[in-house]
Every structure is written in structure tokens, then in C-alpha cells.
Amino acid sequence: MLSLFFALRVMKKRIISITVILCVLLCSFSACTKNKEKFSTYTMDYFDTITTITGYEKTQKAFDAVAEGIISELGEYHRLYSIYHRFDGTENLCTINELVDGEHRTVTVDRRIIDMLLYAKEMYYKTDGIMNIAMGSVLSLWHDYRTIGKDSPSEASLPPMEKLQEASLHCDIEKMVIDEENNTVTLTDPAMTLDVGAIAKGYAVECIAKGLEEKGITGYVLNVGGNVRAIGTKGDGTPWTVGIENPDGGEYLSYLGLADQSLVTSGSYQRFYYVDGKPYHHIIHPDTLMPSEGFLSVSVVCKDSGLADALSTALFCLSLEEGMELIKEFSEAEAMWVSDDGTKTYTDGWKNFEN
Amino acid sequence: MNNKKSAKKHSLRNDIILITAVILAAVIGLIYLNFFRSPGDSVTVTVDGEVYGVYPLSRDICEDIYSGSNNENHNRFVIKDGKAFMETATCPDGICVGHKSIFRNGESIVCLPNRVVITVTLGEKTDSPDVII
């Protein structure tokens, strides 16, 4: 009787201990699967490009909530910064550019437009006028000829140089008058227009990323048509890995790890059209008024996505030597130049980001 | 007393066997979940965010993708020798047709005007970047 009681006690102990071990095992496994998972979604609706949102969350629902917020904000910036489309009830870049009775109106705009234009003006000075949003008259000529060339390749031609030169007389950024107190913008030269294509997307991405950071949201990476912005790291604490594609095929041009950093690549292969079999891309040099030559692409890594966007465009228009000088002014930024023959040149700090 | 001791020993061995079996089963299960549930090397085509089709990368094909409200847009994509590319498209910019062929995990070709995306998914776990630009 005593021995049976003893055996039962041993048995009970065994059952308890095995149950405990099983529980611990199960808990640790379920903790494994309950860990944050990687989710991803995309939209093709904004900034004339594809936007991919990737993030780590515990549930699809949690990810969807964040992604929806990002996409709706992206839509707002798209409508504010669009130079091609008007949206009912919204003053935007398009309405700033339009002429009423032969003149630009003084337009009261959303503060997000004022802040972006002020930043663009700051970048104009910091890049010695290379990054100039007041070049709309020149860029719209190229845009129109490129559109015709794309739609009917047999009629593709270059904008005549006389037209370009005439347009270039109306690219004075000082004639963009901003009243910060009243949130108004006036273009005082009727022949001028703004083209914010080299900066608005990056600036918008930075604003959205900062908004997420302020809300304490982390573990996301946004890719808005090549404007990459990491918010925090991946779920396991390691940096997001980013491959810069080689447009000619072959290995990645660079393979980077980014945490809380931005990457923007300006490339001649991103937008172009053919005239007589020769490709003409979309990054126009402010002095020659022609597509900048020499590089396949220029990539910039730094914290601020707006700065990365503007700098990559500016560096694309400068020679390697000039670019090296310019980027010294931005201690937090690193760059990689890929010349037409595939030669790669880096700033010293670029390798710190390479995986 | 001696008998009890051996029974205790015996039960301890059983415990160890049981626990080992449980751990083994769990580990095998995890390995299976992580490595063997992948669908194999494939190309996924999405139109306007919806999956249009999944095609094995191992079989050469030529597939027509129709999109737009009246199926007025057309992309023809090809899988040949384990690589996928866009052969023709009705889009005005032609960026998708100009894109190099894709075969690495996560690589994609986007036709923005026709809202078509084709993406490579490799079954075996390969070191693919989170973002490709």
C-alpha cells in the first residue's frame, strides 16, 4: 500500500515534470511563430511609379493598418506635388504653374508645399544651382518631345536647341516668391514653371518616414520607385538588405544593409526615349540643356530621403571630380558613381553600408 | 528496494526517450515548415494587385497577359532557360520590354501603364535582398 502510494507519487511527479517540459517547449515554439513576420504590399497609383511597403508585424491586420496609412499619406503628397494633374479643391504644383490671363496667380497652398519648395530652394544653393526646380520650362519641352517619341517612335525628335535656349531664360528660382506667413507662392515670371521631379518624391518619403518614427512605428522599409527609406531594422534587428540592380544584367552593382537610412539611385536607364536609335534620358543638365552624359547611374545613401533624391540628381549632372567636391559638403552622405563603361567609384564611407 | 531502484531507472530512461522523441518531432516539424513548404522556383504575375498566374521557372513558356477594363492592354512575357522577360507590350513607355531578364529571387519587371508586375520567387532559400532597385 505504501509502495503503491510511493509509485503514484513518483508517477505524479513524472507527469508534472513532463507536462512542464512540454509546456515550455510548446511555448517557445509558439513564441517562435508568434514573432513578428514579414509582410509586403504595393501600390501603382502615386508618383507615376510603383511603391512597395515591407514591414514586420505580428499580424497581417497590424501591417495592413500601417500600410493603409502610408498609402493614404502618399496619395496626399502625390496630389499636392503633381505638376501634371489638377485635383478638384486642391491647390497644387499644377495650379501654381498654370497661367490665368497670361500671369501666374498668387496661390495659397498647403504647408507641405511651402516646406518642400523651401527645401528645394535650399538645395539649389547647396548644389550651386545644379538642382533647380525652376527649370520647368526646359524640362516640359523634353517631357513633351519624349511623350511624342514614345507614342510614335517614327516621329521621335529632339527639342530644337533654340526652343531650349529660349526656355532656359525663364529658370530663375528667385522669381519663385514664397510668403511663409501666409503660405502663398507666386511665380513672377509668366514664362516660368516649376518641375519638382528631382526632389518631391524623396521629400514626401522622408516626411512619411518621419511621421512613422514619431508614432513609434519601426521595422519598415519603403521603396517609392527607387527612393528607398528604412525605418528601423528588420524584425530580427539586422539591417534591411538592398540590391542595386545592374540594368545590363549581371551581379548587383552594390548590396547594402540599411537601418534608418535612405538610398536613391538616379539612372539614365530609368526614363528615356530613342531618337534615330540613340537613347535620350530624362536627367537634363542645367547648362547644356541636354541629357547629362557620363554615368549609367549615381546612388546616394544618407539619412534624409529628400537629400538623397536631390543629391543623386545633382551628382548625375556633375563630373566625378566636381561631384566628389560637392559631396564633401554633406558629411552624412555617401555615393557610388557607375560610369557608362561600368567603372564604379565610391566615397570612402560607402563600404560601411555594403554587405 | 532493489526492484524500486531499477523501476526508477527504467522510468527515467522512458522519460528521456519520450522527451527526446518530442523534441525530435518538433525539430523535424520546424525544419519541414521552414524548408519544404516552398512552392518551387516560379514567376508570379500580378495585374492591378491581383495574382494573374504562377508559372514554373523551369518550363519555357510564352504567355499573353491582357489587362485594362476591356482587356485592351497586352503584355507578352516569356520564360526561357530559367529566365523571364517581357517580350512585347502595348504600353507607351516600353520600360518593361527594355528591362533585363530576371531570374534571381525577388527580382521583378514592372509595367506601370498596364499595371502588370512579374516577380521571381525561388523555392530554395537563397540570399535575396529585401529591396531591389
Ligand SMILES: [Zn+2]
Ligand atoms: Zn510596359
